[in-house]
Amino acid sequence: xxxxxxxxxxxxxxxxxAVVSGESRLTYHALRETVLKLAGGLxxxxxxxxxxxxxxxxxxxxxxxxxxxxxxxxAIALLLNPSFKESELTHYVEDSETxxxxxDTARAEICQALIxxxxxxxxxxxxGDTPVSGVAFSELLNHAPVDAVSTxxxxxxxxxxxxxxxxxxxxxxxxxxxxxxxxxxxxxxxxGVTMEDSIFCSVPMYHxxxxxECLLAATxxxxxxxxxxxxxxxxxxSEIPFVFRRPRVLELIKxxxxxxxxxxxxxxxxxxSTPPDPTIDLSTLRLCxxxxxxxxxxxxxxxxxxxxxxxxxxxxxxxxxxxAINMAASPEQRFDSVGQPMNGVEIKVIGDDGNExxxxxxxxxxxxxxxxxQGYHDxxxxxxxxxxxxxxxxxxxxxxxxxxxxxxxxxxxIFIDTGGHKVDPFEIENILATHPNVKEVVVVxxxxxxxxxxxxxxxxxxxxxxxxxxINYCQDKLADFKNPRIVEFRDEIPKSxxxxxLRKDLI
Amino acid sequence: xxxxxxxxSKIYSVVLSILTNTTEDQISDxxxxxxxxxxxxxxxxxxxxxxxxxxxxxxxxxINLDNFRTVSNMEELVKSxxxx
Numbered sequence: 001x002x003x004x005x006x007x008x009x010x011x012x013x014x015x016x017x018a019v020v021s022g023e024s025r026l027t028y029h030a031l032r033e034t035v036l037k038l039a040g041g042l043x044x045x046x047x048x049x050x051x052x053x054x055x056x057x058x059x060x061x062x063x064x065x066x067x068x069x070x071x072x073x074x075a076i077a078l079l080l081n082p083s084f085k086e087s088e089l090t091h092y093v094e095d096s097e098t099x100x101x102x103x104d105t106a107r108a109e110i111c112q113a114l115i116x117x118x119x120x121x122x123x124x125x126x127x128g129d130t131p132v133s134g135v136a137f138s139e140l141l142n143h144a145p146v147d148a149v150s151t152x153x154x155x156x157x158x159x160x161x162x163x164x165x166x167x168x169x170x171x172x173x174x175x176x177x178x179x180x181x182x183x184x185x186x187x188x189x190x191x192g193v194t195m196e197d198s199i200f201c202s203v204p205m206y207h208x209x210x211x212x213e214c215l216l217a218a219t220x221x222x223x224x225x226x227x228x229x230x231x232x233x234x235x236x237x238s239e240i241p242f243v244f245r246r247p248r249v250l251e252l253i254k255x256x257x258x259x260x261x262x263x264x265x266x267x268x269x270x271x272x273s274t275p276p277d278p279t280i281d282l283s284t285l286r287l288c289x290x291x292x293x294x295x296x297x298x299x300x301x302x303x304x305x306x307x308x309x310x311x312x313x314x315x316x317x318x319x320x321x322x323x324a325i326n327m328a329a330s331p332e333q334r335f336d337s338v339g340q341p342m343n344g345v346e347i348k349v350i351g352d353d354g355n356e357x358x359x360x361x362x363x364x365x366x367x368x369x370x371x372x373x374q375g376y377h378d379x380x381x382x383x384x385x386x387x388x389x390x391x392x393x394x395x396x397x398x399x400x401x402x403x404x405x406x407x408x409x410x411x412x413x414i415f416i417d418t419g420g421h422k423v424d425p426f427e428i429e430n431i432l433a434t435h436p437n438v439k440e441v442v443v444v445x446x447x448x449x450x451x452x453x454x455x456x457x458x459x460x461x462x463x464x465x466x467x468x469x470x471i472n473y474c475q476d477k478l479a480d481f482k483n484p485r486i487v488e489f490r491d492e493i494p495k496s497x498x499x500x501x502l503r504k505d506l507i
Numbered sequence: 508x509x510x511x512x513x514x515x516s517k518i519y520s521v522v523l524s525i526l527t528n529t530t531e532d533q534i535s536d537x538x539x540x541x542x543x544x545x546x547x548x549x550x551x552x553x554x555x556x557x558x559x560x561x562x563x564x565x566x567x568x569x570i571n572l573d574n575f576r577t578v579s580n581m582e583e584l585v586k587s588x589x590x591x
Contacts, residue, residue, distance in 0.1 A: 231572075233572075238541075240541060240572055241541075241545065241546060241547040241549075241550030241551075242547050242550075243547070243550050243551055243554060243570060244550065244570065244571055244572045244575070246567070246570065247567055247568065247570075247571070250567075266547065266548075269551075270551060273551075274567055275564060275565065275566055275567045275570075277566070277567045277568075280567075418548060419546055419547035419548045420547065448548055448552060452547075452548035452551075453548075454527075454548065467528070468528075471528060480546075481546070485527055485528060485544075486527055
């Protein structure tokens with residue numbers, strides 16, 4: 001189905017820019033041609049139907065071409081956070097039985113290391129000049145393209161993503177081409193995306209949000225996808241805090257006539273604090289979307305005041321992609337609503353009695369949609385709990401008003417919001433619990449000004465244990481954004497009379 | 508108008524209050540604070556705290572990597588804003 005989707009877009013708008021990143025600019029015709037050649041190259045590497053190919057890539061044109069080439073072969077793309085450490089990547093690659101990894105030169109070494117330790121044969125493809133290991137991505141493009149004739153739409157699995165749950169153990173979500181195509185259609189129809197739009201990709205495409213509102217929205221409609229190229233100085237690429245990329249972001253919005261900006265509250269807070277500058281021109285922007293975390297009123301107000309644009313909250317999950325957005329004519333009146341269900345999506349608020357709650361009454365949000373996964377891999381107990389009667393029970397708590405606008409009020413599960421990332425404290429606790437000098441540990445997020453939390457580990461130690469020992473232990477096993485920034489030692493963890501950890505007392 | 512040493516001392520104080528895992532002996536005038544763990548959340552805090560501390564407002568063009576990479580870079584920026 002995704003093959004037909006790309007073919008249709010490429011034939012309808014062959015000369016439209018599909019993806020722009022730095023000096024690189026691909027039209028839809030060129031994108032499709034590249035996809036067909038890459039599919040030929042991947043096939044020559046042994047990739048065939050139902051094989052899993054891991055993408056360990058930042059946002060880049062090769063992310064798009066790889067995804068559609070994998071889809072073309074009826075294989076499965078596993079989308080992974082490129083900042084994962086070796087131990088995290090190893091877990092996902094082994095669990096999904098990945099047969100080939102596509103990464104870039106910055107991450108080639110770590111990927112090669114995990115391949116060397118694996119009992120299985122895993123191939124490596126590297127984006128960038130003269131990779132020291134693996135096959136060069138550019139080499140795969142020298143292969144004959146696969147047959148471009150679209151036959152019967154393929155409806156099998158095309159996507160693996162991992163999501164954390166209350167156990168802290170990431171679970172594999174698989175979604176079919178029907179699910180993903182339905183998500184693309186739902187997004188384009190609800191947001192009114194057309195070939196005249198230009199979408200700025202400031203959120204990672206390995207995440208459900210960036211994958212849906214950027215990659216799928218553009219390729220389904222013929223819109224242009226504008227990628228913020230990595231920061232590079234003297235040929236060395238490095239990651240730098242977003243605030244230092246702000247001038248480049250504003251320049252791209254102006255020069256590429258960006259009309260849709262899917263982003264996160266943190267980025268909007270930085271943009272809203274932009275000092276006055278007459279050269280800034282955001283007049284092409286028509287839709288500013290926020291997701292990933294609750295949008296604070298002061299950010300909404302500051303952005304509206306600074307740029308005259310309301311930020312519209314979107315709600316989604318890895319299991320179904322985006323499912324609701326606030327498209328109200330005057331979102332100022334209920335800025336804190338994630339709006340109404342997107343096209344083809346049903347969202348119910350289920351009360352404690354198991355029935356649909358009345359307007360204004362809080363309950364658990366349950367989603368029904370063609371975009372929804374069938375369940376988690378190898379997790380029958382969890383599946384029985386959260387996938388019931390055709391609905392996915394999200395663990396998100398919320399209400400609906402009388403007009404059907406949804407308000408998220410909390411979560412049954414806890415996440416820490418740090419620098420635009422959602423971090424599951426249980427994942428860090430599970431790692432630290434294996435530290436030989438940690439008797440007990442609780443991880444919490446402490447609020448910091450300017451939109452964010454800092455991860456704090458509260459530790460009850462046994463024997464000699466200091467802050468650096470705790471941080472170093474995590475550095476080897478967790479992506480940098482998950483590392484605790486504060487370590488607090490206590491004699492005991494505060495608990496209620498029933499033994500429940502009093503997390504609020506640790507913040 | 509602040510003396511150079513006072514400016515530097517205040518910058519150190521702000522940086523160390525933000526980089527909570529860094530101690531005084533781990534940082535010098537020319538240490539790369541990004542290498543010391545200045546992440547996205549902390550970067551915003553650093554900019555705002557420096558503005559508050561010195562009563563200045565950085566222009567958009569001034570908020571770049573080169574002006575904030577080291578204590579020396581920040582000192583130069585603050586001095587130029589204060590006309591020192």
